[in-house]
Amino acid sequence: MGDFDNELFDVLKERPDKEPDKVFSNQMRQQLQKGQIVKRKRVSVATILTIPVTMAVLAFLIMICTGQTLDIKSAAQLSITQEKSLVFTGSLCILIALLTFIIFVFSKGYTKGWFIFLMFSLSFLAWVMNTVHAENQHLEEPTVPTNSKSFDHDQDQSLSLSDKEGR
Amino acid sequence: MLEEKSQIEQLYDAYHRDVYHFALYYTNSKQEAEDITQETFLKVLKQLRQLKDRNKIKTWILSIARNTAVDIHRKQKIKRLLTEKLNRQPLISNIQEPPEIIEKNEQWYTVQEALMTLKSHDRTIIICRMLKDYTIQETAAILGISEVKVRVDFHRAMARLRKTVGRDD
Known part of the structure; x- marks a missing residue:
């Protein structure tokens, strides 16, 4: 370590406003004596928005699980009981997992973080976009192949077309 | 309680x-x-x-x-x-202060400004080692890194600081 370095930092060590303000120190000590520190509240957009967004996500999941219909049509209309029970079980698992996670987040006081806010906002946004998209596209049938009549009919048609082309 | x-x-x-x-x-x-x-x-x-x-x-x-x-x-x-x-x-x-005090103020301010240009990690190491005189072990514990890393990062941080202050040896 050179002398120059030491001189450099000796100057900074002697900065005139180095010591904490006595009024502040006494206030802090008194608050600690009382056993609680009155925290200076700062308005955080993230904190304000996290709670309603969380509640909206929860409401959405409860609606799915209890099978209540939304004013906007849901993205996928399920036809058979097996699918419905499968989705119900899946949704219930997701709900429990999410609920546990939310309780963890709130109990630990991580609600101020932008990460949490963004995650909830994005999931809420994804749900809204999905339902709006479904409404615009008028998706009345499931997108996945099933044993329903319409699918069989389409498949028959495509098979007969390929037969004709083959001849 | x-x-x-x-x-x-x-x-x-x-x-x-x-x-x-x-x-x-x-x-x-x-x-x-x-x-x-x-x-x-x-x-x-x-x-x-x-x-x-x-x-x-x-x-x-x-x-x-x-x-x-x-x-x-x-x-x-x-x-x-x-x-x-x-x-x-x-x-x-601050013109009313004597010239030597103004000079001293400017000196610490220059060093502090140079310190502020460093990254958080480098700044912390320099504060711990040079300004608060904590040991390598203490600095390592504060930062949650190994003592070897403290040594290496400290030398790098000092080199960066010297460069900023204008004494690149």
């Missing part, structure tokens, strides 16, 4: 200056340093029961202070950018 209260008071008396100094050097703002000190002791009060090894209490408090400083300083970035020029004015235009 009463024991805890008296313990936190003792800890406050013993370490509040260390926390404040660290915060002041880290942020170069009295307001932020006070906020960091307050937040740090609030966290200490909350987490005191979780501390198992009482011998490491100093580095534990300072590591909380460091994390709090990083957090608060990042949040205040926009506000700081707006007020930076206003805060700079009085120090340099």
Whole structure:
């Protein structure tokens, strides 16, 4: 370590406003004596928005699980009981997992973080976009192949077309 | 509970200056340093029961202070950018002070400004090693890194600081 370095930092060590303000120190000590520190509240957009967004996500999941219909049509209309029970079980698992996670987040006081806010906002946004998209596209049938009549009919048609082309 | 209260008071008396100094050097703002000190002791009060090894209490408090400083300083970035020029004015235009005091003020301000240009990690190492004279072991515990890494990073940080100040040896 050179002398120059030491001189450099000796100057900074002697900065005139180095010591904490006595009024502040006494206030802090008194608050600690009382056993609680009155925290200076700062308005955080993230904190304000996290709670309603969380509640909206929860409401959405409860609606799915209890099978209540939304004013906007849901993205996928399920036809058979097996699918419905499968989705119900899946949704219930997701709900429990999410609920546990939310309780963890709130109990630990991580609600101020932008990460949490963004995650909830994005999931809420994804749900809204999905339902709006479904409404615009008028998706009345499931997108996945099933044993329903319409699918069989389409498949028959495509098979007969390929037969004709083959001849 | 009463024991805890008296313990936190003792800890406050013993370490509040260390926390404040660290915060002041880290942020170069009295307001932020006070906020960091307050937040740090609030966290200490909350987490005191979780501390198992009482011998490491100093580095534990300072590591909380460091994390709090990083957090608060990042949040205040926009506000700081707006007020930076206003805060700079009085120090340099302080004509009524004797010339030697003005020179001294300018000297520490130059070093502090150079320190502020460094990354958070480098700044913390320099504050711990050069300004607070903590040992390599203590610095390693505060930062949660190995002692070897402290040595290497300290030399790199010093080289960067010298370059900024204008003494690139």
